Amino acid sequence: MSRQSLAKAHQKIQELAWEPQYHEPYMKYGTDYTFRKAAKKDPLKQVLRSYFPMEEEKDHRVYGAQDGAIRGNMFRQVQERWLEWQKLFLSIIPLPEISAARSMPMLFQAVPNPELHNGQAIQMIDEVRHSTIQQNLKRLYMNNYIDPAGFNNSLRNFHTDYCGTIGRQFAEGFITGDAITAASIYLTIVAETAFTNTLFVAMPAEAAANGDYLLPTVFHSVQSDESRHISNGYATLLMALSDEDNRQLLERDLRYAWWNNHRVVDAAIGTFIEYGTKDRRKDRESYAEMWRRWIYDDYYRSYLLPLEKYGLVIPHDLVEESWKQIWEKGYVHEVAQFFATGWLANYWRIDGMTDEDFEWFEYKYPGWYDRYGKWWENYNRLALPNGHNAIVAEDVDYVYPHRCWTCMVPCLVREDMVMQEVDGQWRTYCHEVCRWTDAEAFRPTYQGRETPNMGKLVGHREWETLYHGWNWADVVKDMGFVRDDGKTMTAQPHLNLDPKKMWTLDHMRRMPHLQSPNVLLNEMSDAEREAFKADYNRQGPAGRPAPKDA
Amino acid sequence: MTTTESNPSAPTERSVPKPVFTDAEAGAKEFPDSSPAARRYNYFNPAKRKQTHYEDVTVEVQPDPRHYLSQGWIYGFADGSRGYPLHWTKLKAWGVDEPEPPRGVGTGSMHVQNWPAHGWHEFRDPNEEWEQTLYRYNANVVRQLTQNVENARNAKAFDLWTPNWIRFVERNVGAWMHIEHILGLYVFAANERSGPTNMHNTAMAVNSAHKIRFAQDLALYNLTLTEEIDGFDGSAHLEAWNSDAEWQGARKVTEALTAVQDDWGEAIFAANIVFEPLIGELFRSNLVMQTAAGNGDFVTPTVMGAGEFDFAQRDLRWTVACFAPLVQDKEFADHNKGLMQGWLSNWVPQALEAARTMQPMWSQADHKPPRFEDALDRAKNRFAGICRDLNLDTPEELKQ
Numbered sequence: 001m002s003r004q005s006l007a008k009a010h011q012k013i014q015e016l017a018w019e020p021q022y023h024e025p026y027m028k029y030g031t032d033y034t035f036r037k038a039a040k041k042d043p044l045k046q047v048l049r050s051y052f053p054m055e056e057e058k059d060h061r062v063y064g065a066q067d068g069a070i071r072g073n074m075f076r077q078v079q080e081r082w083l084e085w086q087k088l089f090l091s092i093i094p095l096p097e098i099s100a101a102r103s104m105p106m107l108f109q110a111v112p113n114p115e116l117h118n119g120q121a122i123q124m125i126d127e128v129r130h131s132t133i134q135q136n137l138k139r140l141y142m143n144n145y146i147d148p149a150g151f152n153n154s155l156r157n158f159h160t161d162y163c164g165t166i167g168r169q170f171a172e173g174f175i176t177g178d179a180i181t182a183a184s185i186y187l188t189i190v191a192e193t194a195f196t197n198t199l200f201v202a203m204p205a206e207a208a209a210n211g212d213y214l215l216p217t218v219f220h221s222v223q224s225d226e227s228r229h230i231s232n233g234y235a236t237l238l239m240a241l242s243d244e245d246n247r248q249l250l251e252r253d254l255r256y257a258w259w260n261n262h263r264v265v266d267a268a269i270g271t272f273i274e275y276g277t278k279d280r281r282k283d284r285e286s287y288a289e290m291w292r293r294w295i296y297d298d299y300y301r302s303y304l305l306p307l308e309k310y311g312l313v314i315p316h317d318l319v320e321e322s323w324k325q326i327w328e329k330g331y332v333h334e335v336a337q338f339f340a341t342g343w344l345a346n347y348w349r350i351d352g353m354t355d356e357d358f359e360w361f362e363y364k365y366p367g368w369y370d371r372y373g374k375w376w377e378n379y380n381r382l383a384l385p386n387g388h389n390a391i392v393a394e395d396v397d398y399v400y401p402h403r404c405w406t407c408m409v410p411c412l413v414r415e416d417m418v419m420q421e422v423d424g425q426w427r428t429y430c431h432e433v434c435r436w437t438d439a440e441a442f443r444p445t446y447q448g449r450e451t452p453n454m455g456k457l458v459g460h461r462e463w464e465t466l467y468h469g470w471n472w473a474d475v476v477k478d479m480g481f482v483r484d485d486g487k488t489m490t491a492q493p494h495l496n497l498d499p500k501k502m503w504t505l506d507h508m509r510r511m512p513h514l515q516s517p518n519v520l521l522n523e524m525s526d527a528e529r530e531a532f533k534a535d536y537n538r539q540g541p542a543g544r545p546a547p548k549d550a
Numbered sequence: 551m552t553t554t555e556s557n558p559s560a561p562t563e564r565s566v567p568k569p570v571f572t573d574a575e576a577g578a579k580e581f582p583d584s585s586p587a588a589r590r591y592n593y594f595n596p597a598k599r600k601q602t603h604y605e606d607v608t609v610e611v612q613p614d615p616r617h618y619l620s621q622g623w624i625y626g627f628a629d630g631s632r633g634y635p636l637h638w639t640k641l642k643a644w645g646v647d648e649p650e651p652p653r654g655v656g657t658g659s660m661h662v663q664n665w666p667a668h669g670w671h672e673f674r675d676p677n678e679e680w681e682q683t684l685y686r687y688n689a690n691v692v693r694q695l696t697q698n699v700e701n702a703r704n705a706k707a708f709d710l711w712t713p714n715w716i717r718f719v720e721r722n723v724g725a726w727m728h729i730e731h732i733l734g735l736y737v738f739a740a741n742e743r744s745g746p747t748n749m750h751n752t753a754m755a756v757n758s759a760h761k762i763r764f765a766q767d768l769a770l771y772n773l774t775l776t777e778e779i780d781g782f783d784g785s786a787h788l789e790a791w792n793s794d795a796e797w798q799g800a801r802k803v804t805e806a807l808t809a810v811q812d813d814w815g816e817a818i819f820a821a822n823i824v825f826e827p828l829i830g831e832l833f834r835s836n837l838v839m840q841t842a843a844g845n846g847d848f849v850t851p852t853v854m855g856a857g858e859f860d861f862a863q864r865d866l867r868w869t870v871a872c873f874a875p876l877v878q879d880k881e882f883a884d885h886n887k888g889l890m891q892g893w894l895s896n897w898v899p900q901a902l903e904a905a906r907t908m909q910p911m912w913s914q915a916d917h918k919p920p921r922f923e924d925a926l927d928r929a930k931n932r933f934a935g936i937c938r939d940l941n942l943d944t945p946e947e948l949k950q
Contacts, residue, residue: 008773009770009773012769012770012773012784013766013769013770015785015787015788016727016728016731016765016766018728018731018732018736020808021792021801021805022798022801022802022806023802023805023808023809024809025736026809026810026811028740028743028744028812029743030628047766047770048759048762048763048766049696049763049767049770052685052688052689052692052763053689053692053693055685055689056685056686056689059681059682059686063682073575075574075575075576076571076572076574076575077569077570077572077574078572078574079570079572079574080572080574083574094611095611095613098611098612098748098751098752101742101751101755102742102743102751103743104739104743105739105740105741105743105744106743108739108740109740117735118762121734121735121739121758121759121762124739124742124755124758125684125755128681128684128752128755128756129681129684129685130681131607131611131681132607132681132682132752133681133682135606135607135608135611136603136606136680136682139591139606139607142589142590142591143576143589144576145574145575145576146573146574146576146577146578146579146584147581147583147584148576148583148584148588148589149582149583149588152583152588152589152590152591152592153591153593154591154593155591155593155594155610155611155613155618156593156610156618158613159610159613159617159618159619160618160619160620160659162621164621165621165624168613168624169624169625172623172624172625172633173625175625175743176623176626176627176632176633177625177626177627177628208567209567210567211569211570211572278570279567281565281567283565284565284567408624444628453628454628455625455627455628456625456627456628456630457624457625457626458622458623458624458625458626458630459621459622459623459624459625459632460620460621460622460653460654461621461624463621465654465656466620466621466653466654466655466656466658466659467656467658468655468656469656470658475658478658478659478661480661483581483582483588484582484583484585484587484588485582488581488582488583490583497579497581497584498581499581499582502581502582516655519655
């Protein structure tokens, strides 16, 4: 068998293709797409005989590097600022990975092309690899990094914390609703093809600059599998395009998937890269620069645009709007500021910004200091417990934001916030596109067309709702974000591990009770709600209250 | 030039991150949660005294609103179902009828304190499969197979095959690849979205990988034989699979396994508990591997044997570990036993009918294997043993 060429071997395994003769397979997952005219070859040409040894070899390199890192005391050089954010990232990412594995059966059924099923099956196995190898990396951090808190209760935290719901879109979105919308457009066409570049390439590069070479070791190994998945998505997309009836759905799904990925991934990865690093060399790329290179040039211009000639309607306006959000409206900075405002509801420690950081931000994002500098100075001033409250309850010119019902990131670019009564409830959205996603796209009809397979946005989508009226100490305790002495908080707004400098539940006890913005919104009269919206849209940047004189 | 001016001809320093000593390694300081006891995942109860590596990388990755998922699932299907619904099989594990915590305004997380909240979460794959075990095992299999076949090729071992044996392998061993492929993709992979926990779904994904690999092993072996043996028809397996009467029974049951309506439990049970021992092992062990040596073939049993090991030593193990506790479930034992007995009554006759249609294959080689009835008896005994392991009654239909 060893002498056979890959092309020949791949050709041979096509003989396995199955045409049912006695029973049709049960179709569990529906789609509103049709593939009547579809014919596309498997672009992967991967056979398991070569796949398994290849992955084993990749594993050898990963686990060898991990041994080396421990023997070489890598953690003596790891920046705590950086690794603390990994408590969030590595609590999120194993679920999206395993969800990607779970999404592949949806494609077996929805895409009637046995030749593609081989590639989808290999992707399924890859994703099991990614999920478990990432859980294992987190385990290694927990065992060897100075502060295991947040790693050791990682999945409980992720399932409880508001960041979990933001991250879970990048998982549940792969496996629920219309099979093609979820497993093909959202997962492979947009998430894997566009945004894994910043997730699995740009961010690990930043890890290395912060003394952590295990994140790049693991995630570059993961990313080397992604190219196959991108091919899966591309092949399915071309099949979908060959049927005119799919064009409207493709346009809808690309708009939803692009915007949601931008809202979720740019929020998280942008924050990790910009606010989790100690590398402030002026010539290192900012997240905006990385985004321009990886997303705008490599994905939008090189991948998406050429598909226009096949009839794909590209969401040019949303690509440009995303860039505007990042470059002009400070989206990443607003998110980082919110994470730090709500440090007490999290399970990692968030370091304050220093003069060196300020200088770098001002160099990369001119005008940054005027917008955000003062607030970060206040963050540092309030970092150690000293008779005051946590920053969220202090007067630092910051209005606690409402959450977006769709992407669940707060409505941070205040001027863009819109609201609508949907399903009998007033909801706030961070942007018109998020409103459209909930109120129009995820519905059983779309622009007059029946879309009976489209999914729904469900669940308790505003975290604060669950804790409306609660004391903060009880909130933190209920979530389980407390260290093993029973009172010191897992999260801290600084990196000082001196127990005397750490916040405890006692400090939380004296704070005002937590209020749910959405509950309060729904208690307002119509006039009050309009006034609230008008005020909210005049707030910012950096969460500042609306100017009084306007 | 003053000393403060830069010298354009001087070599510029490369811009690279500078290593910094941070002393951020375990044990460098003492503070709450710095002790070794804090260095373990503390959000689940291990099945045994000490949590395993497998559990660490698998348990709780797929969340559950009955445990920590306080905001609930955030996407739903059009019919309202969301996440990993427990009713995607008719089997029940204790606790499944308990409602999810009624969360809402001001309720807090309502984490379930008595964990596990239902019996599905007690399942652990006895093979402890995760990515490292998966690749080590399968890479070893394909490496060994490649060496076996290469050695046979170098030794001109295929020259010893009789014409009848060549026909047998090209048609029948070849036809078997289709069964493995269909089971791998359209039964095991097709159901790995449907199980109630990450441990179930990962076990199904691994089972699927075994099957798909084995199907491809057979296909590529078939390709080698086409290249090595004059007159070996590499497409005869398609004709046999599509047309030979002795294959249509097995094909019918295989396809029926893909058509199980909305019940991952029944599909997996019928495939690994009924189909595999009564048809799979009957063909692989009790026909091909018993017959090959007498017909001058020492290679085919090594290829078949790899697939046989997948099932006998790994796939059956997790399946028994999955289903056996349900028969003794503290709340739903009777329900589950009745259900599984019903599945046996439905699937065993189909499997036996298919097995009997395969009987002519026992006469096709020059050197005959043990009699078909003896082979079928062995398969039945094996199946009856599996039923005993599951605490199920051997179905009456087995006497057919």
